[in-house]
Amino acid sequence: MIAAGAPRALPWSRRISRAAGSYFLLLPAALVLALVSLYPLVYGVIASLRHYLYGVDHGFAGAGNYLYAIQDQTFIMALATTAKYVLLCVVIETALGLALALLVNRQLAGASIWRIGIILPMTVAPVVVGVMWRLIYASDIGITDPLLGVLGVHGVHVLGSETTAFLGVVVLDVWEWTPLMFLILLAGLQGIPQEPLEAAVMDGASGLRVFFDHVLPMLRPVLFVAIVLRTIDAIGTFDQIYVLTRGGPGVSTQLFSIYAYNSAFLFSQFGRAMAMVVILLAGVLVLAAIAIRLVRSGPGTR
Amino acid sequence: MAEEAGVKSDSIFSRKLSRRDALKAGLVGAAGLSAGAIFEACTIFPKSPSGSSKKIVIGTFQDNAMVPFRDVFVKRFQSETGIQVQYNETNYDAWYQNSKNDGLHKTGAYDIYVLDDNWVPEFAAGGVIQSLDKLGFKANPDILANGLNQGYWPPKSGAKMKAFAGTAPELYAIVIIDDVEILYYNKQYFDTAPKTWDDIARIAAAKSKPGSLYGWSARGVKGNPIMQTYLPLLNAYGGNFVNDDWSPGFAGPEGVAALERLLSFIPYMPSGVAEFDTDQEVQALLQGKCMALTEYTGLSHQVDDSSASKVVGQINMAATPSQVKSGPAIGTFICGIASGAPNPDGAKQFLDWFTSSPIQIDFAKTGSAAVTGTALKDPTIGAQYRWLPAIADAVNNSVAKPRSPDEPKMEDILGTRLNEALVQALSQKSGYHAIATAKLTQAASEITAYLKSQGGYF
Numbered sequence: 001m002i003a004a005g006a007p008r009a010l011p012w013s014r015r016i017s018r019a020a021g022s023y024f025l026l027l028p029a030a031l032v033l034a035l036v037s038l039y040p041l042v043y044g045v046i047a048s049l050r051h052y053l054y055g056v057d058h059g060f061a062g063a064g065n066y067l068y069a070i071q072d073q074t075f076i077m078a079l080a081t082t083a084k085y086v087l088l089c090v091v092i093e094t095a096l097g098l099a100l101a102l103l104v105n106r107q108l109a110g111a112s113i114w115r116i117g118i119i120l121p122m123t124v125a126p127v128v129v130g131v132m133w134r135l136i137y138a139s140d141i142g143i144t145d146p147l148l149g150v151l152g153v154h155g156v157h158v159l160g161s162e163t164t165a166f167l168g169v170v171v172l173d174v175w176e177w178t179p180l181m182f183l184i185l186l187a188g189l190q191g192i193p194q195e196p197l198e199a200a201v202m203d204g205a206s207g208l209r210v211f212f213d214h215v216l217p218m219l220r221p222v223l224f225v226a227i228v229l230r231t232i233d234a235i236g237t238f239d240q241i242y243v244l245t246r247g248g249p250g251v252s253t254q255l256f257s258i259y260a261y262n263s264a265f266l267f268s269q270f271g272r273a274m275a276m277v278v279i280l281l282a283g284v285l286v287l288a289a290i291a292i293r294l295v296r297s298g299p300g301t302r
Numbered sequence: 303m304a305e306e307a308g309v310k311s312d313s314i315f316s317r318k319l320s321r322r323d324a325l326k327a328g329l330v331g332a333a334g335l336s337a338g339a340i341f342e343a344c345t346i347f348p349k350s351p352s353g354s355s356k357k358i359v360i361g362t363f364q365d366n367a368m369v370p371f372r373d374v375f376v377k378r379f380q381s382e383t384g385i386q387v388q389y390n391e392t393n394y395d396a397w398y399q400n401s402k403n404d405g406l407h408k409t410g411a412y413d414i415y416v417l418d419d420n421w422v423p424e425f426a427a428g429g430v431i432q433s434l435d436k437l438g439f440k441a442n443p444d445i446l447a448n449g450l451n452q453g454y455w456p457p458k459s460g461a462k463m464k465a466f467a468g469t470a471p472e473l474y475a476i477v478i479i480d481d482v483e484i485l486y487y488n489k490q491y492f493d494t495a496p497k498t499w500d501d502i503a504r505i506a507a508a509k510s511k512p513g514s515l516y517g518w519s520a521r522g523v524k525g526n527p528i529m530q531t532y533l534p535l536l537n538a539y540g541g542n543f544v545n546d547d548w549s550p551g552f553a554g555p556e557g558v559a560a561l562e563r564l565l566s567f568i569p570y571m572p573s574g575v576a577e578f579d580t581d582q583e584v585q586a587l588l589q590g591k592c593m594a595l596t597e598y599t600g601l602s603h604q605v606d607d608s609s610a611s612k613v614v615g616q617i618n619m620a621a622t623p624s625q626v627k628s629g630p631a632i633g634t635f636i637c638g639i640a641s642g643a644p645n646p647d648g649a650k651q652f653l654d655w656f657t658s659s660p661i662q663i664d665f666a667k668t669g670s671a672a673v674t675g676t677a678l679k680d681p682t683i684g685a686q687y688r689w690l691p692a693i694a695d696a697v698n699n700s701v702a703k704p705r706s707p708d709e710p711k712m713e714d715i716l717g718t719r720l721n722e723a724l725v726q727a728l729s730q731k732s733g734y735h736a737i738a739t740a741k742l743t744q745a746a747s748e749i750t751a752y753l754k755s756q757g758g759y760f
Contacts (some may be wrong), residue, residue, distance in 0.1 A: 160576040
């Protein structure tokens with residue numbers, strides 16, 4: 001029974017026609033999206049199955065490029081270096097970003113100035129960051145060696161040895177991208193309701209207890225999103241390191257992105273480079289899926 | 303109906319758009335855009351940036367050595383022939399991609415590509431550039447042979463890829479600047495030009511002052527930079543990058559001795575040399591902190607520039623030192639005509655004009671590394687620009703890199719291991735022979751494995 005004045009239900013044919021019309025109207029946008037987003041991806045996968053020699057397509061290669069990639073020690077090392085780099089950067093940036101966010105969230109005097117100061121590094125173009133840090137680290141004109149000299153550490157030459165160069169690029173990344181973690185986590189902190197925290201304080205909970213028992217669980221979804229975003233972004237790091245070290249000394253800072261770039265554009269191995277990219281993409285998708293699952297299954301998300 | 307009639311009579315701006323109207327407009331717009339794109343892609347409408355025989359387009363990478371070419375000679379060609387020249391320059395890496403894509407797809411955006419000579423094998427084998435022989439281009443016989451030979455594919459001598467072993471070499475590109483490594487030395491520390499690497503080592507050991515005056519400086523960054531340091535040593539000690547059968551020729555006693563010699567300079571080089579590229583190496587020389595180094599000819603324009611150099615008039619040039627022989631690396635600026643060039647005749651005319659002996663003499667008068675013997679050896683010009691005779695000498699003794707499209711990968715592999723050797727030696731300060739042997743052997747096996755995976759070499 002339909003109540004008087006209630007809108008009359010449309011017949012099925014009309015409903016289908018209306019729905020179809022809506023989808024039809026969405027079609028141009030979907031097509032454009034497919035062109036600019038999906039097509040390069042599909043093209044990349046196709047390219048990974050082709051045999052390119054000196055930039056010219058010589059036909060279907062089957063799994064040849066993938067087999068080459070997984071047997072290529074330099075590629076394996078680049079993946080390992082990338083994993084090490086991403087892990088170090090994301091852990092440090094998360095810890096620092098969270099610490100800074102907690103600090104600024106405490107209604108500090110001049111909080112807005114702190115906020116602006118902290119986010120400045122991430123507004124600089126990555127290539128410029130690379131050039132800046134190259135000048136900072138340079139053994140002849142840089143400031144790192146004299147500064148370390150004042151502290152009694154001589155002859156370090158950050159970019160001159162494999163360990164220090166790797167740590168040097170991690171420091172650069174931390175300087176540039178901690179602000180992103182800070183921003184996301186600060187927004188998360190400001191979205192947390194204050195009542196439970198005040199109640200806990202009233203019940204005599206210490207600051208640490210409030211943080212671990214209340215703040216962190218409520219911040220968890222935001223924290224996961226920030227970590228996933230930053231991880232995906234860090235995996236693709238290229239500009240700064242290419243400018244700073246070109247992947248050296250040796251292969252100590254040769255991330256996956258630099259090796260893939262060189263393979264494609266310096267050695268004209270488009271097929272092999274695309275196979276490497278697809279392998280990495282698959283890995284990133286698996287990681288992202290795991291992270292999303294963790295976020296959904298965690299407390300504070302239901 | 304009345305409502306419909308009413309809508310029709312309204313202005314298009316005030317009426318309410320129905321879904322059908324929106325779809326119609328969208329479809330018409332999309333069709334228009336698609337048609338435009340299709341016409342553009344298929345070039346149904348004549349489209350040519352240099353379609354007129356009165357215009358050519360030159361594309362190049364930015365380099366200081368190209369400044370006189372761009373500012374003086376391109377303009378002079380325009381005024382002498384009436385052919386307009388559009389000159390487009392970009393950075394090195396971008397230009398490599400841009401020119402390759404343009405040539406592979408015969409886009410026709412350029413007539414002439416200015417190339418680095420090690421791109422020639424890939425560009426010629428891949429059909430990115432046209433055979434100048436087939437276009438009827440005749441090279442000036444006055445051009446120094448080692449420079450001219452950089453433009454042939456397959457190469458006239460040395461290792462050849464199997465697929466091209468029976469193919470007669472054709473000229474695909476013509477050298478326009480004979481860029482080659484020469485020795486720069488501060489005559490305050492050397493009475494005469496050092497003839498051998500031993501001479502350099504002896505003076506470096508005697509006169510270096512750690513931290514303030516270096517006997518030698520080098521590019522130590524992995525890949526291409528450190529290769530430019532190592533190649534003149536390798537060639538001088540009688541080694542080869544690759545032998546005629548594509549086996550690496552640097553892992554034997556000659557190559558090891560060459561690398562040991564480089565490592566033996568460690569006490570006399572800046573301690574951060576492993577991270578040095580051209581800018582840092584050159585600064586050490588121009589600031590008067592370095593006695594000698596090998597570098598390409600572009601530096602010769604800076605040594606007497608008081609705004610850049612503290613050693614004006616003190617730096618002399620000579621062919622790179624020998625041990626068994628002198629063997630500087632050659633890296634010419636070389637021009638090819640694009641496979642899709644809209645105006646190949648105009649391009650040919652330009653290259654013919656620029657590489658002619660009279661124009662090359664004028665080019666040398668700007669202090670540039672001309673390509674003809676008469677220009678480089680002219681005593682009057684040589685008196686004004688003291689590096690020109692050294693360039694002629696260096697070109698005549700130069701050793702080309704392997705002529706293969708895979709040369710960049712081979713260079714990257716060896717250049718990475720050389721850098722590792724330098725870093726390890728800087729840290730250990732001893733055991734140079736063992737370090738050199740291990741790293742060169744590793745590079746040799748990696749290069750062999752790579753060439754086997756590519757096919758066409760063994």
